[in-house]
Structure formats: C-alpha cells, structure tokens
C-alpha cells in the first residue's frame with residue numbers, strides 16, 4: 267500500500283528531490299543578495315511548485331546552529347519535523363522527509379510525531395535518521411558527542427528499534443535496553459496502513475553504511491564524480507545484499523547552476539562561489555566536516571573550498587540545460603537511483619530551470 271501512496275516508490279527510474287530549502291542560504295555559502303531566504307512563505311511556495319512540476323521529494327537539513335561568517339550560513343532554519351507536517355498538509359503528491367537527530371529527540375516522542383505526520387500526509391512522509399557528528403550542536407544540548415562511531419550508531423539502532431516496536435505493537439510493552447528503559451510504552455495511532463515510512467540515512471562511515479544496509483531503503487552518499495560513484499554504489503549494494511539480504515537504493519546530492527549557456531553558468535558560479543563566497547563560514551564548515559588542511563593536498567583543499575562555497579561540498583552540475591540534463595543521466599547510468607538538487611535561489615531557478623530540463 268505504501269508503494270501506491272509515496273512517490274519515492276513511483277515508476278520513475280531516477281528520483282529527483284530538493285535538499286536543504288529549510289535552511290538560510292540553502293547549500294550555497296555565499297554573500298550574494300539573491301541567496302536563499304528560508305522563510306515559511308518561500309518554502310511553501312517552493313514545495314507547491316515542486317509538487318506541481320513532478321519532483322519526487324523534499325529533504326531538509328536538521329540544523330540547530332549555523333556556521334557563522336558574514337551570513338551566519340544555515341544559522342536560521344525551520345525545524346524539520348514541524349516543517350514536514352506543514353508542507354505535507356499543503357501539497358498533494360510529493361513526498362516530504364523530516365530529519366531527526368537520534369540524541370535530541372526521545373524515540374517515543376518521535377514515534378508519535380512521525381505517525382501523526384504520516385496521517386496528515388496520507389502516507390507521503392519520509393524519515394532521515396542522523397546518528398550524530400556535529401560537536402557544537404551536542405554541546406548546545408548539553409550532551410557529549412560519543413567519540414566512537416560504534417557508540418553513535420548503537421544508540422541510533424536502539425532508538426530506531428524502540429520506534430519500530432512502538433509502531434508494531436498492539437499491546438503496551440516494557441523496554442530494557444542499553445540506552446532506554448521504558449515501561450508500558452505504546453504509540454497509537456501507528457503510521458498509515460501499519461506500514462513504515464521510507465527511511466534514509468546519510469552516514470559515510472563504515473558504521474553509517476552498515477546502519478543503512480540493516481535498516482534503510484535509501485542511502486545518501488556524497489560522490490566525487492559519477493565514475494567513482496559507480497564503484498561506491500556497487501560496493502554498498504553488494505554489502506547490503508550479502509549481509510542483510512536487503513536491496514538498498516543509493517542516492518547522491520548535487521548543486522545546480524543552470525543558465526542558457528555554459529559560459530553564463532560558469533561566470534555566475536565564479537561570481538557567487540569565489541568572488542562572493544562567505545569565506546569564514548566556508549572555513550568553519552570545512553573544519554567541522556574534518557577537512558583539516560593537513561589531511562588533503564593544498565590544491566585539493568582550494569578546489570574543495572569552491573565546491574563548499576558553491577554547494578556545501580556536494581557534486582556540481584554547472585552548465586546549460588542540456589549539459590545539466592546529461593550530467594543527471596550520467597549519475598543515473600552510474601547506478602544511482604536518485605539525487606537531490608540545490609540552487610542559490612531555489613524558487614527563481616526551479617520555476618525557470620526545471621521546466622527546461
């Protein structure tokens with residue numbers, strides 16, 4: 267039944283979605299005046315446009331504090347669970363994900379929030395689970411980020427297991443786990459049709475990928491280029507099949523600079539991602555994501571700096587509509603089942619760009 271309700275399971279061979287419109291700046295770490303303003307009105311207009319033009323999904327970023335710099339990149343953001351509920355109530359067909367940090371939301375609260383949204387959405391809800399990496403956010407919540415990935419994902423697994431149990435139990439239940447001790451727990455109502463929403467994870471570590479192979483329908487991975495992405499997809503899917511007898515679809519993330527000509531697109535990219543990059547925010551973002559100078563050759567750091575300013579380090583699609591469409595076809599040919607898109611100004615470019623693509 268879920269297959270019929272949720273566009274993540276439609277017949278399209280390659281799924282397209284928008285990433286991070288709930289955050290100020292979106293994915294572009296730039297000072298240009300046309301950079302994305304993540305107001306509710308802008309998000310609602312964008313969601314209804316994406317619904318109308320036939321995109322499959324919207325994916326937010328759960329962000330609690332920004333990256334500083336001149337623009338305080340992603341400092342302002344709409345909370346993802348309430349954002350998803352609001353957008354699903356005002357759209358018809360598109361799937362909208364919420365992103366949850368396992369450490370910041372009690373699993374029983376989350377179970378009920380997600381089940382409620384799923385009823386608002388008539389089964390169009392999706393869930394992205396983040397098991398933690400951002401130290402300053404943990405400190406903000408007065409929590410210690412576990413240094414070991416094994417601990418982060420063990421906690422995440424138990425968190426998800428409590429939610430699954432709450433969604434499958436007709437009776438109340440006690441839970442005696444490593445992290446949660448629950449008495450007479452329950453979640454009523456349960457998700458639509460007692461089926462679970464589509465689940466994704468975006469961990470790039472071994473533990474993150476194992477978590478996805480064990481639990482998720484989709485793994486999101488950042489790719490360097492489609493060719494290296496092909497090997498990644500094959501390795502991930504082979505692992506999920508061999509270890510868990512599960513078919514895991516792999517998605518990636520991109521940012522788009524589309525103009526009538528390639529030269530115009532490259533000129534605009536240079537303008538916003540080099541001349542007007544919010545350098546201080548780019549440095550902070552790269553540092554937090556472990557891009558310490560000593561880990562990479564300088565020219566690679568410099569190239570990555572532009573890609574971080576341009577689109578938070580994800581894969582760039584820069585050119586005229588044909589070039590961008592060809593690149594998307596290349597990503598599909600490499601074995602990816604879908605990708606997210608991001609724009610400096612989503613509304614202006616989605617309205618114009620996607621109708622062309």
Ligand SMILES: Cc1cc2nc3c(=O)[nH]c(=O)nc-3n(C[C@H](O)[C@H](O)[C@H](O)COP(=O)(O)O)c2cc1C
Nearest residue numbers: 326327328365396398399468469470471474486519
């Ligand atoms: C598509 C995508 C979406 C993500 N969304 C979020 C998010 O909303 N909030 C967050 O804190 N991290 C987010 N991340 C980071 C990952 O969830 C993950 O925590 C990070 O890659 C570190 O995982 P690892 O330590 O297992 O490698 C995202 C990453 C990707 C590629």
